[in-house]
Amino acid sequence: MLKKDLRTHFLDLRDHTPVSTLENASLAISENVLKLPVWDVSTFHIFLHSPDKKELDTRPILRILREKNKDILVPRMSPNRELQHILLTEDTILEVNSWGIPEPVSGVSVEPDKVDVVFTPLLAFDRRGHRVGYGKGYYDRFFAHCRKDCIKIGLSLFEAVEEITDAGENDIPLNYCVTPLRIYEF
Numbered sequence: 001m002l003k004k005d006l007r008t009h010f011l012d013l014r015d016h017t018p019v020s021t022l023e024n025a026s027l028a029i030s031e032n033v034l035k036l037p038v039w040d041v042s043t044f045h046i047f048l049h050s051p052d053k054k055e056l057d058t059r060p061i062l063r064i065l066r067e068k069n070k071d072i073l074v075p076r077m078s079p080n081r082e083l084q085h086i087l088l089t090e091d092t093i094l095e096v097n098s099w100g101i102p103e104p105v106s107g108v109s110v111e112p113d114k115v116d117v118v119f120t121p122l123l124a125f126d127r128r129g130h131r132v133g134y135g136k137g138y139y140d141r142f143f144a145h146c147r148k149d150c151i152k153i154g155l156s157l158f159e160a161v162e163e164i165t166d167a168g169e170n171d172i173p174l175n176y177c178v179t180p181l182r183i184y185e186f
Contacts, residue, residue: 002166006132010123014054014157022054025157028180030060033119035183036176038151041116045073045085048094048102055121056155062088073110075138076103083142085110112145120174122154126164129173129186143172151175160184 001009044065049055065072072088077097086092086107094102120139122131131154133139143152154177167173177184 001161001164003132003135003164006124006161006164007135010132010158014123017054017157019054022056022157025180026057027060029056029155029178030064032178032180032183033061033153034064036153036178038117038153039068041151043071043073043110043114043116044119045075045115045117046119047121048074049121050096050100050102052100056157058119058155061119061155073115074104075142077101077138081136081138081141083138085112085115085142112142112150113147115146115150117151117153118143118146119153119155122156122177124158124161124164125154125156125174125177125184126167127160127162127184128164128167129175129177129184130164130167130171131174131177132164137170140170140172144170153178 046058046061049058073085074088075083076086078084086104086109092107093105095105097103122133124132152174154174156177156179159179173186175186
């Protein structure tokens, strides 16, 4: 299927998902995340979810990262359509941006080549590790600046689709995708 069709379909499906299902899925995904072979590195980038958009809740994964004493980076959107990667501390002040996404007001910015693992949002993914996001390209541009060994992990409410037919050369595939039911490895 084409990205635009998948985006429309899965946004609609997610919009009609009960909040209790999202909560249970978020917890199941965090339990599956613990099974990933990524815990020997130190710097993790994770998106902060938007409850208004019915995104998966990343707070259970944030708790795991804190318990494991990992350096946690969260994104902040810059005007030039790039992500900044801000170190999350106890003093970090978050504000909801115009897209309904919490992001840090200020803080220490870290370069993408220092990131070991990225937990990335998505709407759909295929069996080759290609993902469909919201269509603005923030994460593909971010991935292009990461080290080759940076581990990219999608978090998905839904299972894989067979194929995203218009995945292009600028689409950087995931290494893993975690759903409530399983872990996909690419």
